[in-house]
Amino acid sequence: MKCVVTSHNAAGTVHALVRAVLGSALPLHIRCWDGSEAGPPDAPVRLVLRHRRALRRLVWAPNEIGLARAFVSGDLDVESDFFESLSSLERILKGSAGPRDVDRQTKWELFRSALRLGAIGLPPKPPAEEIRLGGPLHSLRRDSAAISHHYDVGNxxxxxxxxxxxxxxxxxxxxxxxxxxxxxxxxxxLVARKLxxxxxxxxxxxxxGWGTFVIHAAREYxxxxxGVTLSQAQADFxxxxxxxEGLSELVEIRVQxxxxxxxxxxxxIAxxxxxxxxxxSQLPTYTAALYALLRPGGRLLNHAISRKAGVVGHTTDRTSFINRYVFPDGELETLSTMTTxxxxxxxxxxxVEALREHYALTLREWVANLEANWDKAVRLTSEGRARVWRLYMAASALTFESGSIGVNQVLAVKSEDGKSGLPRTRKAWLS
Structure with missing residues (x-):
């Protein structure tokens, strides 16, 4: 591939660099810190590089972590529709052939252009919102720290x-x-009726969580x-x-x-x-503990996100955006793994009831709430934290819509002598 970068404004140079790296024409518009712009004005993706530091982040981590660090820090922003932009960027990256045939002269031109832009240098410090946990995986202390990172953002x-x-x-x-x-x-x-x-x-x-189900169970039934949670903020709330609601005699909340x-x-058990x-690694411990806590004939409703069989990148990847910024140590299993x-x-x-489309709708509502209250959300946490949540929820909605992940309610019974205690038909036990 022959590609010599000759543009002398930042946006033109960045656009040419991206084309060289991805090896294709891009429906992408870029505006840079010097006010320069490049790319189709009507492109579905309009990116703003507010600082040349964004390029260094991508050079040192040319993957989703680099993009996440640039966005969370505010070095990179999105001017176009957020959902459409994320969807288009994913299509661009998946459809890229990559720099398979870059000659020495082109590599030198790319390096000189990156150097001129300030993309070559020491790696910038990750945003404060990024976390790496220590200690044995899924130990009591580490799980508590992971939950605190995610849920103690503020009620x-x-x-x-x-x-x-x-x-x-x-x-x-x-x-x-x-x-x-x-x-x-x-x-x-629905959970209360299934149980x-x-x-x-x-x-x-x-x-x-914040007690919604236990309060509903006490008030309505x-x-x-x-209710048990590892978050003190949730428990207090x-x-x-x-x-x-006058339900203290029926509802007990524990940090446990x-x-x-x-x-x-x-x-x-819900x-x-x-x-x-x-x-x-802890699934056998989890299911055995819940089984032991139920009386014979008792019911378990397990509502959990699942990854599609054969789809990688949604579980155990400690370098993913989700693990570094959102759910440290979170793992998504397949539905078959969970039911087994x-x-x-x-x-x-x-x-088993699949609710995948329902979660996509839910996430879009949450994103709309965040965007409608953006300034207040930033005041309550930080701009970086608000950006984490916007990116995480929007990307998750698209992932549910694509079918890469799902969410399922599994109803199980601690049967005794072959008797489940459930009516024969679904309609009967949901009425």
Whole structure:
């Protein structure tokens, strides 16, 4: 490939460099720190390089981490529609042939251009929002630190993003759901009905978040509900919420790891958006612990994101954007891996419901909430943290829409002598 960079303005040079690296014409518009612009004015992707430091970030990490560092730090910005831009960038990168046939002269021209732009130099310090955890993977202390990194951002920030329900998991957009709040209420009620809750039930919510499910279970079904979380901020919020609704006698919130719960048996267990933190190595421990905490005939509802079989890059990659900025040590398993672990613990799996499209809709609502309250979100946390969440949620919505990841509710029963205690039809136990 012959490509000599001759432009003398920053944007023109960057655009030519990108073309040389990716080896194709690009529907990409670039504006640089010197005010120069290059590329089609009507391009679907319009990038702004606010500082030459963005280039050094990409030189030292020419992957999603480099892009993430440039965006989170504010060195790189997006002027075009955020969802369309992310989708288009992914298509551009996937369709790139790459610099397969770059001769020595072209390499020298590329290096001189990068040097002139200030792209050659020491690696910039990563944004403060990036984290690397120490200690044994999925130990109690390390898991606690991972949860704290993600969830102790501040309750007020989460309220801006999640809305009044304070529910941080996939909503269910049934025919009656007109708002995000409606859809989240539909979700927790669906879980309660699948678990068969009533005033005689004692239910455990593993990873209870801000208490939405346990409060719904107590208020609407009269159930005695115990919620456990590793986030002190979540626990404080959930306790206050339960007290304000007059449900303190029915709702107990603990800062506790699921592996430390000892006061079973429970009639039902809900795990909503928590299993993603467990890790493949700990799945047998997780399912065995929940099995031991249930009475015979008790039900488990495991609601978890899954990766598509054969798709890599969504689990155990410690260098990914998700692991460095969002969910440290998070792992997505396939649906078959999860159901196998549940069955291996002794459960009988009775029902699986896929909600992939519902999560894409939920994430788009969260992004809209964040963008509508951007200035306040920045004041409550930092601009970098707000940027992390915008990128993470928008990219996740697109990934759900593409089918690379899904989310499923698995209903399982601790059957006794072959008796599940469930009605024969789905309609009967959901009524």
């Amino acid at each position: 007020d920030f989460y309220a801006l993003v999640l809305g009044p329900s304070m529910t941080y998991s996939c909503a269910v957009w049934d025919d009656d759901a007109k708002t995000l709040e409606d859809a989240q209420t539909a979700k927790v009620d 068969g809750l009533n005033s005689e039930s004692r239910v455990l919510d593993v990873g209870c 009269g159930a005695h509900a115990v 959930a306790r206050k919420r339960a007290a304000e 790891d699921y592996r430390e719960v000892r006061d079973g048996p429970f009639d039902a 795990s909503i958006g928590m299993a993603e933190h467990v890790g493949l 672990a549940i069955e291996d613990a002794g459960f009988e799996v009775r029902d």
